[in-house]
Amino acid sequence: MTNKLTEQQVLSQLNIPNFRYITKDKIMTFASMLQNMEPEVAKKALEQFPEFARMMLEVIHDYKDVLDKALTNNTASVKQCYDMYNVVLETLKNVLKKMIYPLMKKVLFG
Helix, strand or coil: CCCCCCCCCCCHHHHCCCCCCCCCHHHHHHHHHHEEEHHHHHHHHHHHCCHHHHHHHHHHHHHHHHHHHHCCCCHHHHHEEEEEEEHHHHHHHHHHHHHHHHHHHHHHHH
């Protein structure tokens, strides 16, 4: 049996007093922690942070903008990096679709 993160552990790792204080710079850390949280902790966090999905999409968009700017240099190494990050972005989108949206739907619409 694996130990899931408690609410206090998650808040401590994010260095915030409660989930309403989560910021854009901490959203990726939060997203990566979801799979390790107790289900009730994840549900409570998402209830307190209804803009999670929107903020995640903003972060993904910001990363894509940075990568697009880097690609304008058109060097082979930049292209390789871009391709690698694009895989990461696609993976994050899939995680959002498969894990976050159903959880948000369940939390928001019961």
